[in-house]
Amino acid sequence: MEVVVLAKWVPTTQEEELKIIDEGRSVDLEEVPFRMNEWDTYAIEEAVRIVKEHGGVGWVISMGSEDADTALRRGIAMGLERGVLLETEEDLIDPFQRAFIFKNLLQKKGIKFDLLLTGGQAEDDEFASTGGVLAGLLEVPYASMVIGIEEISGGEITLLRELEGGLMERVKMALPAVVSIQTGINEPRYVSVTGVLSAAKKERDFLSAADFMEGAKGLLQLIRVEIPPPKEGAEIIGGDLDGKVSGILNILKEKGVYK
Amino acid sequence: MSYSLIIAETRKGEFQEGNFDPLYLSDIVGLPSYILLPEGEYGILRGSCDKVIVAPLKEGEFLNPLNIIRLLERTFQAFGEPSAILLPHCSFGIDVAPYVAGRLGWPIITDISGFCRGEEGEIFIKTLYSEKINGHFRLKEGMRFVGTVRKGVFPKVAEVVKETLFEEAPSIEKDPRRDFIEYIEEEIEDVDITKADLLVSVGRGVKEKGNIPLFEELAALLGGVLSCSRPVADRAWLPKARQVGTSGKTVRPKVYFALGISGAFQHIAGMKDSDVIIAVNKDPSAPIFQYAHYGVVEDMHRLAQKMIENLRDQK
Amino acid sequence: MLGLLKREDLFACIQCGKCTGSCPEAGKTSLNIRVMVRKVLFGDWEDKEVPWFCSSCGACTIRCPRDIKPSEVVVGLRAQMVEEGEIPSSLYRALENTLVQKNPWGRSRNKRDAWTAEVGFEIPFIGEDTLETLLFTCCVQAYDPRCMVIPRNIAKVLHAAQVPFGILGRKEVCCGNEIRRVGEFGLFKQLMEENEANFERYQVSRIIALSPHCMNAFKNEYEGGDKKAVHYTQLLWELIQEGRLIFKGSYDKRVVYHDPCFLGKQNGIFDEPREVLKAIPGLQLMEFSRSRENSLCCEGGGGRMFLDVEMGERNGHKRVKEALALGAQVIATACPFCLLNLEDAAAVLDADIEVRDITEVLMEVL
């Protein structure tokens, strides 16, 4: 089994008061610490387990600035073998373009996979698209938001997809395939600082994303970013008891957790 | 004139609420709307769209990106190429939209939550960085894209009443490489609170162990899972595995519904990244209201009782 | 293999059981530290749960007649699990958070100085005007609203006593004391290096630690062997002796003092906090039956702030009950972890008793 994971090094913005710079065109991330996209740690853990059970080689591939090398090192520290970084200083936000670059990389470098895993989405742009677009470009089967891999055998994979409201679907797919992983599929192992440091000694490939741009044009343009009006505390649902109850039920319905 | 093709989701034969947002977005953009669906009865759509196109596929075959792309190829032949392919932003939408975009070579925007038209052309708004930023996106090569649309953000354009035509989509040969096998309900026993979409979480306001079943019932009726703050777990009213917080579990459900929890730092740290936090507390100055998106000042027992009555009535 | 210890070091153990005898977790959890040392010595320790029960109070290591350092055996076992990646999920979060945001709660590093907003005067960055006294905030006091009063109070006291001082603000990182005790030595080293680099860069000659845990790390564990660190109670006692604090009122309450493990038994600071309390007019100081070296651990150390374990009664509850029995109106302490644990216990027990940090008591009369 050749298992490839696409992992992203993302800014940890959940707690930050973000500032907009560049005349409204970008977000100031200068002071924001980065980390491995949370979904990707689950994808890597899953890949490590699959390779352990079925043999083969696990890859971690990332795209970003040179800091994203840490994503490779963490992937290797968790148990993957090979790391490739597509270096770029450009903020390539269009998931179609990103997927196209990954496609070019896989094809030009002859990286064959049985299974390619991504996190369910990236914390920064939440497009949840790169893996799916890549599968489309490569014309291989795709399943998203996978919460369980039940069996891999005979060139097939049986998996569970997470749907809404506690429902799951069991799906069977032919390999090679692309799968996006939902958090909670496993318990990712902790990676110690020492582990990440020693992973730095492992060989990794550093390539320039610019060399894989052929045909990978951006179709989507982020022309402006805005900070939505601040929300002061909770929006209070008032009224009589009935009003409060229906207010709550409406929110639950809107979020798709109750039908 | 071109049109937008809405690929709609049904689950267990039921037309999903979230399909209306792509439909309304299509109206706002000003495109005729064609809705593509699996086998079924869709009388409810009469008047709300221009065409209902029913595919000769069962739900399990339809909710599959590999079959959808084949269906699209045939649909384009029959009805022409749309300018927009829109889906609800849900487990179905994000399964199909990116794959379709890749196959067609079209741009994709997911989780669209706003639209405007101005000097810069057509702008689609999508939130970035955990909703802290609104990104304004423009299609570089004009209106031809795949999009998923956030639920509950686009209002119905009031006047629109349409002459709805019902059509059959051409049949396709199914792609053998992906197969739906079955639906499975997640088991509620032996719960892992970190995996739940909806957590109904009780704090010391629950008062005594004897009140727990009331909230268990509420959680069950809502299809959620019951979790708690530390004092509740400490008293063994609920198992330790249900505790949310720094010394319990860190959770990030779609909705965290907290009742009788004051909002101590150690508790907040374990749930603050939930998509939506709804807090019920009888004390309007409880700190949890600073972190919640929605607040209800009410006695949690009275409220739970009433909710249960309502939910039972609906069943 | 065992953190700082080698297995050979354990041969000296005579299995006398003083460690278990003094362990605040013995009996109430399945941690038996004497048995653990024995099994580790023979290489047959397998359990992955029990090592997390230790609250790092240090009693075993202090009592051990053969200088075995049983509490370090625990840290060694934890270090192995950390390197293998198998640790409880709540500790996983705390470590990841510390790596990314430099505090175990994962709050934004950029908000580390948020507590300064309400002090009413500008607190300078340590690099300005060659200030040499550093007020080290500590994570819990930088972020937990309940504990933010402690740095605010000390800042006010220093300001009033005209002691020039500065803070590291957003440049400060977790001291690493608990990180080391959880067994994440690599991360501890990283934090230590970052803090030490700042101490050197800004020529810090004195560090006022608000938490005994930070003080312990600086004094006993930083490679630079930072002898410059003092706990805030030491500083307060100094200021009182020099007559630089003027008391205005009187605090007519019965107060029992709870010795934090990292201040008292591990660093021998028993008297300064008591002297400060005694100096407060009207205050009647009481003692727990278990005090000073024998103080009962609040169970906040060694990662236990981030991990609840199955056990009998929390020690905090025992402490609160004893204080009530003594007739105390206030439990005073000098560590944020003790403060939180004891206050939580008092709330859970609905006990009619206040739990206060010493600075809070002091501010009542300044």
Ligand SMILES: Cc1cc2nc3c(=O)[nH]c(=O)nc-3n(C[C@H](O)[C@H](O)[C@H](O)COP(=O)(O)OP(=O)(O)OC[C@H]3O[C@@H](n4cnc5c(N)ncnc54)[C@H](O)[C@@H]3O)c2cc1C
């Ligand atoms: C080391 C340490 C670790 C900790 N870890 C955790 C942790 O992991 N998770 C955690 O939760 N806590 C943790 N705590 C405890 C935390 O500090 C708080 O004490 C705890 O979260 C409070 O729980 P609560 O909100 O349920 O109770 P309280 O703070 O007592 O709040 C009860 C709330 O219920 C409201 N209420 C009462 N009756 C009603 C009613 N009838 N209807 C509506 N509202 C009502 C009250 O107004 C109040 O706001 C920890 C503490 C320490 C010291």
